Amino acid sequence: MASLPLPATSEPDRSLLERIAGGDESALSRLYDRHAGALYAAAYRIAGERSDAEEIVLDAFAQAWREASRFRSERGSVIAWLTVICRSRALDLVRARGRRARAVSGASLEPDAPAAMGSGDASQSGDPERLERRKVVADALAALSPPQREAIELAYYEGLSHAEIAERLGEPLGTVKTRVRLAMQRLRDALRPYYFEPSV
């Protein structure tokens, strides 16, 4: 089923985390090399400030360093865990600063800020495996209807609840709930073979 397994020479994330639990800095360094790009971009897109995104990524990896021995692989992959940490830290920060409304259009972001969902340029990464993964994610997002994509973007990058999305878009709550659910299910069906940990 998994068409994108890690190359045979790649050490799985959970094995890196075991070594991190033993205080191995080189394992932390490899985990960083593998995932910092996506985590940094997500944190930057949510928080809107480079310095905030840097701190969020540092905090997340430092937390992984401290809590590696407590990680439970049966609850999900290492990258899913790191993504949850980064998203919640970034969203907490934005909420605390009351800047939630700022990121709507992305117009105030710096020139090289990540683009909106579904319009990503997959040609920038050099690693063929990552390149293909980015392309399938971009394609799956592009295959959603624009309202579905917008709803997912508001939830993922702005941390809006169903009710807040409905309010923002001026649409009935039930419509928004259905839209978010169907969009997530479509993305899951399309992207399941490309998960970092396909066994989950």
Added chain:
Amino acid sequence: MSDAPDSMRDLAPAYALGALSPEESRAFEAALTGSPLLQREVAEFRELGALLAVEVEQSPPEGLKARLLDRVRAEKTLPLSPGPVGEAPTARIASRRSLVPILALGFAAAVLLAVGLRLQVGALKDTLRARDSALAEREARLAEREATLNALLEPGVQLTTLTATGQAPPVVQVYWDRIRHTAILHALRLPPAPAGRTYQLWLLPKQGKPIPSRLFNTEAAGRQLVTGIPVPGDQNVAGFALTVEPAGGSPQPTSQPIVAGMAPGT
């Protein structure tokens, strides 16, 4: 595959995104604890969340990894070595025979000191983190209150006070912003709903059945503020009512309203 109702399974994607209301989140988490199926669903949608970030991937700034490694090195336990202890001034006045116990004592003291310092630093860091987190939470609450206040002051907002029909004297006010199709509910002296039950707000159209709206409960003091209640503009809403329903809410009221009221001018 039937250990969780479909209604709960349907909430899994939004739960993984963090898009549920606090009431829905609580209900979902209660179901999640005993449901391997829901746990698997949430894990799977979290994998999807990790994958979505790949699409916007960009190189982190130069030097960020070095900062990370510096930070984790600083958090490591202080290295302990008996070497420097042996050069302690006490060595000069001690005879060779008594040097070993003194060195051992010195080493033990250094270990205790280092461990003590480490614990102290750790505790201080934990305290700081807890304070940061509490501060962020308070700031978020303040920002939310300010946003609520601003919403109340918007032009076009109407106040409907729902009066008590029973002997308890609760006050329930609905601030309805007809322009933005949203409302804020303020409850006062409304005792928390009994265990396993919840308060449910209903939108009352001019004609037809009540439209189910938000679920909430009050705090022990009988207060609650529910914000961001959608009031669709195309449903001819004329008033509001509040009932007590089973946890999870009902599609139609199953009890008499505790309070009800019509909006002015409808």
